[in-house]
Every structure is written in structure tokens, then in C-alpha cells.
Amino acid sequence: MALEVAGLEAGYGGARVVQGISFAVPEGSIVTLLGPNGAGKSTTLRSIAGLLKPNRGIVTLDGDRLDGLTADAVVRRGLALVPERRELFPSLSVAENLALGAYTRRDRAGIAADLEMVFTLFPRLKERRQQHARTLSGGEQQMLAIGRGLMSHPRYLLLDEPSLGLAPLLIAEIFRKLTEIRAGGTAILLVEQNASAALDVADHGYVLETGVIQLEGNAASLAADEAVRETYLR
Numbered sequence: 001m002a003l004e005v006a007g008l009e010a011g012y013g014g015a016r017v018v019q020g021i022s023f024a025v026p027e028g029s030i031v032t033l034l035g036p037n038g039a040g041k042s043t044t045l046r047s048i049a050g051l052l053k054p055n056r057g058i059v060t061l062d063g064d065r066l067d068g069l070t071a072d073a074v075v076r077r078g079l080a081l082v083p084e085r086r087e088l089f090p091s092l093s094v095a096e097n098l099a100l101g102a103y104t105r106r107d108r109a110g111i112a113a114d115l116e117m118v119f120t121l122f123p124r125l126k127e128r129r130q131q132h133a134r135t136l137s138g139g140e141q142q143m144l145a146i147g148r149g150l151m152s153h154p155r156y157l158l159l160d161e162p163s164l165g166l167a168p169l170l171i172a173e174i175f176r177k178l179t180e181i182r183a184g185g186t187a188i189l190l191v192e193q194n195a196s197a198a199l200d201v202a203d204h205g206y207v208l209e210t211g212v213i214q215l216e217g218n219a220a221s222l223a224a225d226e227a228v229r230e231t232y233l234r
Contacts, residue, residue: 001027001062003048003079003156003189008057010040010047016055017043019211025156025189027062030182032190032198032219034232035208041191042084044208045158048189049081050074061156075104080154084161084191086145090134094125097133097144101151110153117184118147121177139170146177156187163194175201195232199223207232 003025011017018040025031033041046052048059050071059066061077069077080101089097098118102111119126122143128136133144142162149157159178163171175197182188192198199205199219207215207228215228222228 003062003187004058004060005044005048006058006060008044008047008059009055010043010052010057011055012043012052017211018047018054020057021206021208021211021213023206023213023216025187026203027155027187028182028185029203030178030188030190030201032192032202032205033208034192034195034198034205034222034228036193038210039208040211041208042160043211045081045160045189045191048074049079049158051081072104075152075154078153078155079158080149080152080156081158082145082149082160082162084164086141088133088141088144088148091132093130093132094136094144095129097148098125098129098151101148102153104152111151114151114153118150121150121180122147138165139167139174142166142170142174143177146174146181150181150186154186156189157181158189158191160191161193162190163192163197171197193232195228196223 006022007020008018009020035041047054050069054067061079066074105111124140125143125147162174178201190198202219205219205222206213
């Protein structure tokens, strides 16, 4: 069981941003996509999540095809995206933002259980559940964005640059929570420029440059790779 991407090509207009990449996120794992700005990482996530139609390639979730589905249908199949820069609803409360994460669901008992799970994972969200999202700190907003993604009860969670704009202590806290999410049974595909933090929690990694996977391996081997250390871990 896995999220599998085979021969994915995607871009905008006539520009090919992602050029035939293939990788997998096994059930219960954390896999990271590393690379500089413009490498195609976010385009890859958007293509998997149904927000961007791929030019070519196959995306499967536990054997079921995702490519060609709408974003709503992808969520219903068990995949959620936490986008770069969070994309919260600033004038809505924490509780309202979390409720929107469950918009495809009708199982009230399950939704209530997942809300308690999110509040257990991020106690500060429970304390601030009536506050508007715009009043939260950057770290709390990232917690809210992740919590909203978890409210769809995904089997696979895609995270786009969760460390963006956060102080080192907050990054460490957020990444500790990712390991707890994985321990709860949700696999994670993590896009990050902070290679050190990503490789600390990941099982496997891929290095993407100009739309092509240049390196792959288990997290420990990538962290020890001279080229990766020179480019991303200095």
C-alpha cells in the first residue's frame, strides 16, 4: 500500500516544470522531497492533490488512480494537502477553520473524534479555538493548517514547506508533531527546503532539481551524501 507517482510531467502553460518523475510514499512512512526554489516540488504536490492537471503520468493511492480526479475527489480518497503559506481563512475562528477541513465528511462522531485528536496533538489550538486565525502566531497558524488537513481523516498527508517563516524552536516542535502523526497511521509526503529538519524525521528522500530527481535514498544516506551536505546542509 502506497502513494505512487510514475512518469509525472506537469507545468504551467507551455512550461514543463516537472519532467517525468517517479517515486513512492509507502504506507506509514515519511518521505521528503528536497530541492531549491523552482525545482518543481510544489508543482508535484499540486498535481498529486488534483489542483493541477498533469500533462502526463500516473498517480495512484493504494492502487486507485488519482490523476484526472478533482481536488474534492482526491480528498475523499484519503489524501490531504497542507499548502505553502497555510492559506487559512483569517476572519474565521480556529474551530471554524478546522471544521472546513472536514467538508467532505458526514460522519459526525468521526469528525468529533478527529477534532479531539487535533486538540490533543496541538493543545494551543484548543486554548485558542474561538480566536480568529489572523490573531495566531506563525507557529500556531502552521499548527492550524496541519490540523485542518487532518480533519479530512487522510491516510496520506502532503505538506508544503511547513517550516516556512518559523523560528528554529518552532520548526523543531512542528517536526516532532509530524512523527506523532506518522505514528498515528498517516503517511506523510514532506516538501522542504530545510533539508536538515526534513531528513531528521524522514524515512526516505528524493532531491529534485529543475524538475528531475537527481538523488534518492534513505534519509541517513542522503544526510551523509557529500553533494547533499554541501548544497543543502551547510
